[in-house]
Amino acid sequence: MMAEHTHLIWTLVLLLLSDVISSDWDVHVEPVLCAVKGSSIDIPCSFTYPVGQTVKNVAWAHHEAAFVKGPFVFESTSEPTSTKFQYLGDKLHNCSLRIYKVENRDAGDYAFRFWTDRDRWTGYPGVNLNVSDLKIIQSNGNKVITEGDNVKLTCIIGCKDHSHFQWYKNGHPIIEGPSLYWNNISSNNSGNYSCSIKTHPQATPGVVSINVEYGPKNTSVSAEPGLEVYRGSKVTLTCSSDANPPVETFTWFKITSDHLVKVAGNKSELVFWECPQDAEGRYFCCATNKHGSKNSSVVELTVTGFLVRDIVIISAAVVVVTVLLIGIAALTFSRKLKTLSCAAENEQNSPKDAVYVNWHVSDIGQSQERDKREQPVKQIIYATIDFNNKTKTNMQQQQTGSGTSDESVTYSTVCRIKMLNPHELEIQS
Numbered sequence: 001m002m003a004e005h006t007h008l009i010w011t012l013v014l015l016l017l018s019d020v021i022s023s024d025w026d027v028h029v030e031p032v033l034c035a036v037k038g039s040s041i042d043i044p045c046s047f048t049y050p051v052g053q054t055v056k057n058v059a060w061a062h063h064e065a066a067f068v069k070g071p072f073v074f075e076s077t078s079e080p081t082s083t084k085f086q087y088l089g090d091k092l093h094n095c096s097l098r099i100y101k102v103e104n105r106d107a108g109d110y111a112f113r114f115w116t117d118r119d120r121w122t123g124y125p126g127v128n129l130n131v132s133d134l135k136i137i138q139s140n141g142n143k144v145i146t147e148g149d150n151v152k153l154t155c156i157i158g159c160k161d162h163s164h165f166q167w168y169k170n171g172h173p174i175i176e177g178p179s180l181y182w183n184n185i186s187s188n189n190s191g192n193y194s195c196s197i198k199t200h201p202q203a204t205p206g207v208v209s210i211n212v213e214y215g216p217k218n219t220s221v222s223a224e225p226g227l228e229v230y231r232g233s234k235v236t237l238t239c240s241s242d243a244n245p246p247v248e249t250f251t252w253f254k255i256t257s258d259h260l261v262k263v264a265g266n267k268s269e270l271v272f273w274e275c276p277q278d279a280e281g282r283y284f285c286c287a288t289n290k291h292g293s294k295n296s297s298v299v300e301l302t303v304t305g306f307l308v309r310d311i312v313i314i315s316a317a318v319v320v321v322t323v324l325l326i327g328i329a330a331l332t333f334s335r336k337l338k339t340l341s342c343a344a345e346n347e348q349n350s351p352k353d354a355v356y357v358n359w360h361v362s363d364i365g366q367s368q369e370r371d372k373r374e375q376p377v378k379q380i381i382y383a384t385i386d387f388n389n390k391t392k393t394n395m396q397q398q399q400t401g402s403g404t405s406d407e408s409v410t411y412s413t414v415c416r417i418k419m420l421n422p423h424e425l426e427i428q429s
C-alpha cells in the first residue's frame with residue numbers, strides 16, 4: 001500500500017516537473033498598459049526558453065497581424081526603422097521595450113517574438129497598450145461663464161495609476177491637485193488653464209480656456225478736442241467702457257433743464273460736425289452688452305461765441321489790411337529810393353533839353369548885392385537843373401533866401417534846367 005502510494009506521489013511530482021519543463025517557452029508581460037499621450041512608456045517584459053538553447057534574434061510586433069511574420073517595430077537582426085521604439089532588454093531573459101512620445105496610433109496590441117538556435121516563440125496574446133489623453137472637465141460644461149459663477153475644473157486621465165496633477169495658468173504653475181475651484185469667479189480669472197501629470201511632465205497637457213464674461217464697467221466719456229469748443233467747430237464725444245463681450249449698444253443722453261433727452265445714434269462716438277450753440281449742455285452715455293448696462297458720469301460741453309465763419313471773415317480782413325500796409329510801406333520806400341537815385345539817373349539821361357551855362361561862383365559870404373560881373377571869376381562849374389512847376393517857386397524863394405539852407409544844397413546838386421536866367425540863381429556847391 002505504502003509503496004503504491006509513494007509511487008503515485010512520485011508520478012504526480014514527475015508529471016508536475018514535466019509540466020514545468022514543457023512550459024520553458026514563455027513571455028511575461030502585463031496584459032494591459034496605459035500610456036499618457038505625449039509621454040514615453042516602458043513595456044516591462046521577461047521571457048524564458050528551454051535550458052541549453054541560445055537566443056539568436058528578438059523582435060517586437062505591433063498589431064496581431066504582424067505577430068508572427070512581421071513587419072516588426074523592432075528586430076535585433078535589422079537596422080532600427082525608427083527612433084520611436086527602443087529595446088531595453090537583452091538576449092537572455094529581459095525583453096522590455098520603450099516607446100517614445102506615445103500617440104493615439106501607437107495604441108493596440110504588442111507582442112514579443114524570439115528565435116533560438118533550435119526554435120522560435122511568440123508571446124501571444126501580448127500586451128494591450130491603451131493611450132489616454134489628459135482631459136479637463138469643466139463643471140458648468142461649455143456654458144458661458146459670467147462673473148460670480150462657481151466653476152470647478154477637474155483633470156482626468158484614463159490611466160488610473162497617474163494621479164498627481166499640476167495646474168498651470170497661462171503656462172505658469174499655480175497649484176497641485178486633481179481640481180481647481182472658484183466660488184465667485186472674477187474677470188481676472190480669465191486665462192488658459194492646463195493640467196499635467198507630475199510624473200510625466202512631457203505628456204501632452206489638458207488645456208481649457210476660461211473666458212469670464214461681464215457687463216460694462218468703468219464707462220466714461222472723453223471729448224476731442226475738448227469740452228470747450230467754438231461754435232461751428234467739430235467736436236467728438238467718445239464713450240468707452242470695459243466689457244466682455246464688448247459693448248453692443250451705446251446710448252447717449254443730454255440733460256436739459258427739466259428733463260432727459262435721448263440723443264440719436266447708438267455708436268460709441270457722438271459727433272457734432274459744426275457744433276451749434278444749442279449743443280451746449282450736460283451729457284452722459286450708457287454702455288450695454290448682454291450682461292448689463294453702465295452709465296458714465298456726466299460731462300459738460302461748453303460752446304463759445306465765435307462762429308467759424310466769423311473767424312474766417314476776421315482773418316481775411318486782417319490779411320487784407322496787412323497786405324495793404326505792406327503795399328504802402330513798399331511804395332513809400334521805393335519813392336525814397338527813386339529820389340536818391342535821381343542824380344545818378346540824370347547823369348545817364350541824355351541832357352537833350354538841358355541848358356549848360358557858365359556860372360560864376362562868388363566868394364562865400366559875399367552879398368548878392370555885389371555886382372557879379374565886376375568880381376573876378378574864381379571857378380566855373382557846369383550844372384544842370386531840372387525844374388518842374390513846383391520847384392520854380394522854391395527857386396524863387398531861393399533867390400532871396402539864405403544860401404546855407406539844406407534846400408539850396410539840394411538844388412546845387414540836382415538837375416536840368418530848361419529856362420535859365422543865371423543871374424537870378426545862386427548855386428552853392
Ligand SMILES: *[C@@H]1O[C@H](CO)[C@@H](O)[C@H](O)[C@H]1NC(C)=O
Binds near residue numbers: 045046088089095096
Ligand atoms: C530589463 O532591463 C531594463 C533596462 O536595463 C530594466 O530597467 C528592467 O528592470 C529589466 N527588467 C527585468 C524584468 O529584468
Ligand SMILES: *[C@@H]1O[C@H](CO)[C@@H](O)[C@H](O)[C@H]1NC(C)=O
Binds near residue numbers: 032
Ligand atoms: C482604455 O482605457 C479606457 C479608460 O480606462 C477604457 O475605457 C478603454 O476601454 C481602454 N481601451 C482598451 C483598448 O482597453
Ligand SMILES: *[C@@H]1O[C@H](CO)[C@@H](O)[C@H](O)[C@H]1NC(C)=O
Binds near residue numbers: 148184186
Ligand atoms: C464676488 O466678488 C465680488 C468682487 O469680486 C463681490 O463684490 C461680490 O460680493 C462677491 N460675491 C459673493 C457672493 O461673494
Ligand SMILES: *[C@@H]1O[C@H](CO)[C@@H](O)[C@H](O)[C@H]1NC(C)=O
Binds near residue numbers: 186188189
Ligand atoms: C482678482 O480680482 C479679485 C477681486 O475682484 C481680487 O481679490 C484678486 O486679488 C484678483 N486676482 C488677481 C490675480 O489679480
Ligand SMILES: *[C@@H]1O[C@H](CO)[C@@H](O)[C@H](O)[C@H]1NC(C)=O
Binds near residue numbers: 170191192209
Ligand atoms: C489662450 O490661448 C489662446 C489660443 O490658444 C490664445 O490665443 C490666447 O492668447 C491665450 N491667452 C493667454 C492669456 O495666454
Ligand SMILES: *[C@@H]1O[C@H](CO)[C@@H](O)[C@H](O)[C@H]1NC(C)=O
Binds near residue numbers: 218
Ligand atoms: C477705468 O478706465 C481708465 C481709462 O480707461 C483706467 O485708467 C482705469 O484704471 C479704469 N479703472 C478701473 C477701475 O478699471
Ligand SMILES: *[C@@H]1O[C@H](CO)[C@@H](O)[C@H](O)[C@H]1NC(C)=O
Binds near residue numbers: 248249265266
Ligand atoms: C444702431 O442704429 C442703427 C440705425 O440707427 C440700427 O440699424 C442698428 O440696428 C442699431 N444697432 C443697435 C445695436 O441697436
Ligand SMILES: *[C@@H]1O[C@H](CO)[C@@H](O)[C@H](O)[C@H]1NC(C)=O
Binds near residue numbers: 253294
Ligand atoms: C442710466 O441712466 C438712465 C437714465 O437716467 C437710467 O434710465 C438707467 O437706469 C441708468 N442705467 C444704469 C445702469 O444705471
